[in-house]
Amino acid sequence: MTDTDSSSLPERKRGSGVKMVYDLLRDEILDLKLAPGSPIDEVQLAERFKMSRTPIREALVRLAGEGLIETLPNRSTMVSNIDFLNLHTFFDALVLMYRVTTRLAAQAHRPEDLAVIRGFHEDYAAALAARDPLKMIATNAAFHAAIAEAGRNPYFTSLFRRLLDEGRRILQLYYQSYDEQFPQRFVDEHAAIIAAIAARDIEEADRLGKAHAEAIVAQVQKLFSRNDRLDITL
């Protein structure tokens, strides 16, 4: 019923296959539908998407370029593991990018950027109200990515996007383990950040971005220290 109906649409536009496979695999990895360490089989994917291995491989090369999968030469390829031993490097980079992007947004944003940012802000609040963790994680990332875009520095935005992606995986674990609700507090902090950006108050934006990032990091670290004590393997 889903895709066994071979009569309907075996036709796909010419260069769209790779993007489709790339986007879907990326989402499945970031939503932990594909667990870290899971093997990735090219022929299996080729059958699933009803296409040859060539475009599959191209999508995999891209994912490998972003560090989402790892390839052992001549052997297997699998979803990248989360490096819990070096989480601090992730947090360091995340906090700095929160600061830099918020700061730049306050400096370089244009009026139309604020509308986009406010849109994701509301999406996040709605996801929180609906207690939909998966959506909260995604809209939170989209909110901060939009702020980064308003800062208009592609080098920072691309690194920040990568960090937010990795963060999505980590937050998934958070919710899978405890089912706590994302604090309402974060919504208020988001609102304050928007206000600072709109007022073009660079130092205040920096300060709020830093505080917000550190609050999130502290919460996640608290979780993982608990996990350490309970000796849960992830």
Added chain:
Amino acid sequence: MTDTDSSSLPERKRGSGVKMVYDLLRDEILDLKLAPGSPIDEVQLAERFKMSRTPIREALVRLAGEGLIETLPNRSTMVSNIDFLNLHTFFDALVLMYRVTTRLAAQAHRPEDLAVIRGFHEDYAAALAARDPLKMIATNAAFHAAIAEAGRNPYFTSLFRRLLDEGRRILQLYYQSYDEQFPQRFVDEHAAIIAAIAARDIEEADRLGKAHAEAIVAQVQKLFSRNDRLDITL
């Protein structure tokens, strides 16, 4: 005599082709042997490297992932242009990464890292003495990449490497245009940075990294403002 001798080694190890093409094209792009905007022809490359288009394409996908080439769907693919209108975003990111990586190196380096860093430091000094611009550019980048490695934050090192790559292209233009010598001053600054890292003086390392970066940026900006006045198209 070079590679027209088809009897000698038509055999290549199994996964080595892609890496070879990738590395070579990357160097040719960063050394401006392939000018920005140059078209890249898959079949031509396939003939040149005596392999099928498949591994060539994989190398191109990787290069595209790093922004070194750009692909127009169903049409052509070409070497990425340098975005002179937004150079300031490049400089912003470069200065920040200089600071962060130097700071982290002072904090997290191990004794063996210093040996590597000092090695590139001497290579750079030697290239300066030999007045070999291409080597100076490459060893300078290697020197700072080694410092970043000593900081042990893969998120920062990967962004910094990308920035140093882009910087190689820009500095090439610098030398192609003016043939000035890279200031001796930079060697001394490198030595001071090494000393601060070795002493684990984080704030001093940060300060020196920032000053060093801003000196380089100022020099390049001076060049380009001159070019603007002379109305030279690049």
Added chain:
DNA sequence: TGTATTTTATTTGTCGACAAGAAAAATACA
């Protein structure tokens, strides 16, 4: 002569097949 339309040519995207490399299984040998 200038514009619109068809035809050709070139380059990319995709396919199915084959061979190399490594792991797993099977066999030989002590």
Added chain:
DNA sequence: TGTATTTTTCTTGTCGACAAATAAAATACA
């Protein structure tokens, strides 16, 4: 029974060929 060696299986890396999409050339038409 335990270890070393061979065989098999499975997955990846590479190839040559074909088809789609676009650009360039050629032709038709006013």
